[in-house]
Amino acid sequence: MADGDLSLVVGSRAFGGWQRIRITRGLERMPSDFDISLTEIYPGQADLLPVGPGQECAVMLGEDVVLTGRIDRYQAAISPEGHTVRVQGRGKCRNLVDCSAGIRQDGSTFMQISGGDALKIAGDLAAPFGISVTRRDEEAGNIIPQFNINFGETPFEVIDRVARYRQVLAYEGTDGNLILARAGSGSMASGFVLGENIEAASVSLTVDERFSDYYVVWTSVDALTGIPQAGGTTGWTHAQVSDPSMVEFRPHGFVSEQIVDGRDIAEDRAIWEMNRRNGRSQSIALTCDSWRDSAGKLWEPNARAYVHAPQIKIEHRSWLIGEVTFRRGEDGTHADVILTPPEAFEPAPSALTNGLFQIYQAGPAGAAAAS
Numbered sequence: 001m002a003d004g005d006l007s008l009v010v011g012s013r014a015f016g017g018w019q020r021i022r023i024t025r026g027l028e029r030m031p032s033d034f035d036i037s038l039t040e041i042y043p044g045q046a047d048l049l050p051v052g053p054g055q056e057c058a059v060m061l062g063e064d065v066v067l068t069g070r071i072d073r074y075q076a077a078i079s080p081e082g083h084t085v086r087v088q089g090r091g092k093c094r095n096l097v098d099c100s101a102g103i104r105q106d107g108s109t110f111m112q113i114s115g116g117d118a119l120k121i122a123g124d125l126a127a128p129f130g131i132s133v134t135r136r137d138e139e140a141g142n143i144i145p146q147f148n149i150n151f152g153e154t155p156f157e158v159i160d161r162v163a164r165y166r167q168v169l170a171y172e173g174t175d176g177n178l179i180l181a182r183a184g185s186g187s188m189a190s191g192f193v194l195g196e197n198i199e200a201a202s203v204s205l206t207v208d209e210r211f212s213d214y215y216v217v218w219t220s221v222d223a224l225t226g227i228p229q230a231g232g233t234t235g236w237t238h239a240q241v242s243d244p245s246m247v248e249f250r251p252h253g254f255v256s257e258q259i260v261d262g263r264d265i266a267e268d269r270a271i272w273e274m275n276r277r278n279g280r281s282q283s284i285a286l287t288c289d290s291w292r293d294s295a296g297k298l299w300e301p302n303a304r305a306y307v308h309a310p311q312i313k314i315e316h317r318s319w320l321i322g323e324v325t326f327r328r329g330e331d332g333t334h335a336d337v338i339l340t341p342p343e344a345f346e347p348a349p350s351a352l353t354n355g356l357f358q359i360y361q362a363g364p365a366g367a368a369a370a371s
Contacts, residue, residue, distance in 0.1 A: 002062070003061065003062065003290055003291040003292060003333050004061050004062020004063065004064075004291075005018075005061075005062065006018050006021050006023075006036060006059065006060065006061055006328070007059070007060045008036065008051070008057055008058075008059060008087065009057060009058040009059075009060060010050075010051050010055050010056070010057050010071075011055075011056075013050075014060070015049060015051065017038055018036045018037065018038050018328075019037065019038045019039055019328075019329070020035075020036065020037045020038070020328070020329045020330075021034075021036050021326065021327055021328040021329070022034065022035045022036070022325060022326070022327045023059055023061070023066055023067055023325070023326045023327075024323065024324070024325040024326075025066070025067070025171075025172070025174075025301050025323070025324055026171070026301050026322060026323030026324070026338075027169050027171050027301050027302055027320075027322050027323065027345070028169075028171070028322065028323070029171070029323055030093055030096070030097055030156055030170070030171065030172060031069065031090045031091035031092070031093035031094050031096070031097065031172045031176075032066075032067045032069070032090065032091040032093075032172050032174075033067075033088070033089065033090040033091070034059050034067055034087075034088065034089055034090075035086070035087075035088045036059075036086070036087050036088075037084060037085060037086040037087070038084070038085050039082055039083070039084050049074075049076075049085055049087075051071060051074060051087060052071065052074050053071050053072060053073055053074050054070060054071065055070060055071050056069075056070055057069065057070060057071050057089055059089075061291060061298060061326060064174075064298055065174050065175070066174055066298060066326065067089075067090075067091050067174060067176070068091060068092060068174060068175050068176035069089055069090050069091035069092045069093075069094060069176050070089055070090070070092070070094065071087055071088070071089040072088050072089045072090055072094070073086075073087070073088040073089075074086075074087055075087075075088075091172045091176045092129070092130070092131055092172070092176030092177065093126075093131060093156070093172040093176065093177075093178055095129040095131070095155075096125075096126060096129065096131065096154065096155040096156040096159065096178070097154055097155075097156045098154070099129070099154060099155065100151075100152060100153070100154065101125055101149050101153050101154055101155040101157070101158050102149045102151075102153075103128070104128055105128060110149075111148055111149045111151065112146065112147070112148050112149070113144075113146060113147055113148075113149065113158075114146055115143055115144060115146045116143060116144065117143055117144065117166070118135070118144065118162050118163060118165075118166040118168060118180055119133060119134075119135045119180060121144060121158075121159070121162050122159045122162065122163075122170065122178060122180060125155040125158055125159055126155060126159075126178055129155070131176070131177055131178055132177045132178070133177065133178045133179075133180060134173075134177065134178075134179055134180070135168070135179075135180040135181065136179060136180070136181035136182075137168075137181060137182045144162060144165060144166070144265070156170070159178070163180065164269055164272050164273075165256075165265050165268055165269055165272075166268070167182070167268055167271065167272045167345075168180045168181060168182055169181050169182070169183070169302065169345055171301065171302070181302060182345065183302070183320055183342045183343075183344070183345035184302035184303050184304060184320065184342075185304070186303055186304065187303060187304040187305065187306075187318065188293040188295075188297065188299065188300065188303050188304070188305045188306075188321075189293045189294045189295035189297065190293040190294035190295070190305075190306070191293075191305040191306025191307055191308070191318075192286055192288055192305060192306070192307050192308070192309070192337065192339075193306075193307075193308045193309075194308065194309040194310070194311060194312075197288050197289050197290060198286050198287070198288060198289075198309060199286075199287045199288065199289055199334065200286065200287045201284060201285065201286035201287070201309050201312060201314075202284070202285050202286075202312070203283070203284045203285075203309075203312045203313065203314055204282075204283050204284075204285070205281065205282060206280075206281045207281060209277055209280065209281065210243065210246060210250070210277050210278060210281055211243065211246065211250040211251060211252035211274075211277070212242060212243055212246035212248065212249055212250045212251065213240060213241070213242050213243070213249075213250070213251045213252070214240065214241045214242075214243075214252050214253075214254075214270040214273055214274050215238050215239075215240050215251060215252070215253040215254075215270075216238060216239045216240075216253070216254060216255070216256045216266040216267070216269055216270045216273075217238045217253065217254075217255055217256070217266075218239075218255065218256045218265070218266050238253075238266070239256075239263050239266035239267040239269075239270050240270070241267065241270040241271050241273075241274050243274055243278070245278075254273070256269045256270075275343060275344055275345065276344055276345070278341075278343065278344060279340045279341050279342075279343060279344015279345065280340065280344065282340065282341055283322070283338060283339065283340045284307060284309070284312075284314055284319070284338070284339050285336070285337070285338050286307075286309070286336075286337055286339075287334050287335070287336050287337075288334065288335040288336075288337060289332075289333070289334065289335075290333065290335065291326050291333065291335050293305075298324075298326070299321060299324045299326075299335055299337060300321060300324070301321050301322065301323060301324060302320065302321065303320070303321050304318050304319065304320055304321070304342060305318070305319065305320075305321055305337075305339065306318055307319050307339055317339075317341075318342075319339040319340060319341055319342065320339060320340055320341070320342040320344070320345065321337060321338075321339055322338045322339060322340050323337070323338040324336070324337050324338075325337075
């Protein structure tokens with residue numbers, strides 16, 4: 001399947017002929033961004049490219065839009081040896097990570113969120129920047145009680161905090177708008193197999209950032225309600241989640257950034273913390289020889305893909321694409337993909353008891369049973 005060429009669309013004009021290309025999208029990368037360049041005058045043009053910082057743009061790979069946003073930087077250089085043009089930009093959600101939350105265009109402020117589900121809160125924070133928010137699963141989520149925005153926080157810092165409580169991912173779509181979603185259940189038409197389309201791969205199995213017990217404390221509006229645990233003897237109010245796959249005692253405590261209620265939100269936060277740490281402890285980074293799967297679809301974050309690389313102990317896995325970088329240069333066309341177990345982003349407690357490090361410890365028999 002042909003990968004296609006990159007076009008930078010500004011207004012009604014599309015500019016091609018780029019010699020070095022990099023576009024990156026990811027579940028935990030906000031926003032998507034691109035970096036493209038060429039080392040000769042744009043074919044058919046007598047002057048420099050008529051594009052500049054601040055302009056709205058779209059980046060296309062073949063017929064597919066992969067990023068919608070604005071140009072951040074335009075750099076041009078000329079010398080007796082040659083002429084170079086470089087353009088860098090990011091998706092529309094750039095304003096959610098650059099700007100301050102709670103300030104409207106008329107100069108008025110709102111430092112307090114009156115409550116709502118994750119979709120409503122994210123929508124209120126994104127609206128001043130012309131960014132819409134959609135949720136890709138049917139569950140609306142519980143109402144999050146009233147809370148304050150810390151002055152100087154960015155909109156995405158607040159959105160990410162809310163997303164952690166409600167155990168959803170917050171990432172940018174190809175149209176530049178924000179998506180809230182659980183771990184994807186859809187799959188790519190094909191995957192990655194060493195000896196077929198994988199050019200290079202590395203696996204990372206870690207345990208140093210995982211813990212046996214997660215203790216979460218929170219601050220209540222009425223400080224007196226947060227001193228003793230009702231009917232308990234510990235002397236502190238907390239939520240706890242345990243990971244049965246951890247064989248040694250490794251407690252980890254942290255503060256949940258909430259100001260009202262407590263246990264339900266704190267338990268959700270603890271589960272999300274455990275699952276994400278477990279997921280990050282098992283990952284594969286690979287380089288593929290194409291931007292697209294066998295059906296011609298670009299590799300998509302939050303989609304599952306088959307992975308088989310037995311030489312590095314990854315056999316017959318269906319893992320989640322966490323990040324993908326589309327690039328092209330003197331060494332050809334490549335996609336750099338990072339995949340993790342989908343359990344890393346599931347809302348229910350998941351100990352990943354068949355973790356790769358346990359399989360590795362069990363030897364060939366354990367690996368055969370797991371596959």
